[in-house]
Amino acid sequence: xESVGLHLPTLSVQEGDNSIINCAYSNSASDYFIxxxxxxxKGPQFIIDIRSNMDKRQGxxxxxxxxxxxxxxSLQIAATQPGDSAVYFCADNARGNKLVFGAGTIxxxxx
Amino acid sequence: xxxxxxxxxHLVRRRGQEARLRCSPMKGHSHVYWYRQLPEEGLKFMxxxxxxxxxxxxxxxxxRFSAEFPKEGPSILRxxxxxxxxxxxYFCASSLNSDQPQHFGDGTRLSIL
Numbered sequence: 263x264e265s266v267g268l269h270l271p272t273l274s275v276q277e278g279d280n281s282i283i284n285c286a287y288s289n290s291a292s293d294y295f296i297x298x299x300x301x302x303x304k305g306p307q308f309i310i311d312i313r314s315n316m317d318k319r320q321g322x323x324x325x326x327x328x329x330x331x332x333x334x335x336s337l338q339i340a341a342t343q344p345g346d347s348a349v350y351f352c353a354d355n356a357r358g359n360k361l362v363f364g365a366g367t368i369x370x371x372x373x
Numbered sequence: 374x375x376x377x378x379x380x381x382x383h384l385v386r387r388r389g390q391e392a393r394l395r396c397s398p399m400k401g402h403s404h405v406y407w408y409r410q411l412p413e414e415g416l417k418f419m420x421x422x423x424x425x426x427x428x429x430x431x432x433x434x435x436x437r438f439s440a441e442f443p444k445e446g447p448s449i450l451r452x453x454x455x456x457x458x459x460x461x462x463y464f465c466a467s468s469l470n471s472d473q474p475q476h477f478g479d480g481t482r483l484s485i486l
Contacts, residue, residue, distance in 0.1 A: 296474060305377070305464050305477035306416065351415055359406070359471050360429060363415030 272368045281339040283367045285352035288333060292354040296361065297326060297337045301348045309337070309350075339369075347371045375400060377467050377478035378447075385484045386455050394450040394481045398467030405448045406466040406475055407433075407440060416464060422448060452483075460485045 275281045287295070293314035298306035312319045312326045312335070319326050325338040339346055349368050353361040378397040386392050398405050403424050408416035418432040422442040433440065437455075442448040452459055462482050466475035 294472070298477075303479070305379075305479045308474050308476055311474055353415075358429070359404075359421050360418040360432065361406075361408075361416070361475060362418070363408075365415050366413075 271365070272370065274370045274372060275342050277342060277344060277371055277373050279342055281337075281342045281346070281369060281371075283337045283339075283350050283352075283369065285335050285337075285364055286333060287335070287352075287354050287356070289354070289356035289362075290333070292356040294355040295326070295328060295335050296353045297324075298351045298353060298363075299346075299348045300351060300366070306351060342369075342371050344371045344373055377465055377476055379463075379465050379478035379481050381481060382479065383482050383484070385486060387486045388456055389454050392452040392455050392459070392483055394452075394463050394465075394483070396448040396450070396465030396467075396478060398448070398465075399476055402467035402469055402476075404468045404471060404475075405442050406468075407448075407450050408464045408466065408477075410462045410464060410480070419450075419463075455483075455485050457485045459483060 296311040297309040299309050300306045310321045310324050310326050312328050317328055323340045328335045349366045351363050351366050353363045356362050377399055380395050405422045407419040410416045420433045420440045421429040425444050437453045439451045462480045464477050464480045466477045468475045
């Protein structure tokens with residue numbers, strides 16, 4: 263069945279290092295992917311998105327890579343800061359307008 | 374700079390009561406989505422609405438749950454005769470159109486006593 267899942271539930275990084283959060287999806291029909299950041303007590307905050315006609319997209323300090331061959335995408339955060347500590351979700355549109363969310367990865371930044 | 378506004382932020386109900394959750398989309402957005410999140414889980418889609426129309430309610434339980442997005446006013450998610458299992462965070466998102474990013478509110482945390 264279709265699913266979006268994450269390889270690592272918790273990621274701890276040192277402040278200033280780069281972070282890489284991974285996500286796998288199973289539905290080949292997915293053509294739109296989004297990364298969200300969720301802080302405690304808040305709603306998911308849009309970070310960056312990518313469509314299936316692209317392999318890479320860059321934002322401010324963030325890069326999303328999409329590998330359609332192995333159905334994998336990753337979120338790279340450069341120079342990770344304490345404010346980046348949160349739960350990160352990938353989501354895809356395998357079901358049309360309905361986003362399918364992964365379980366989430368906790369990012370902890372150590373000062 | 375109004376994003377998606379949800380109220381109330383916290384709602385406590387006793388079993389058997391009704392819960393009404395409100396969502397005002399971002400200005401100019403006519404597509405609204407409701408999701409539910411249990412602790413330490415991802416969000417699960419419930420329903421997708423456009424003004425006055427339910428487009429997809431495949432994620433919403435057939436009984437006790439309903440949603441609307443009237444021509445004027447916020448979108449409402451209504452849960453009748455609440456049970457303990459309805460305790461969760463309910464998030465609303467809106468988008469400019471169906472292929473644009475969905476932007477989320479900060480949710481309503483529903484607790485059932």
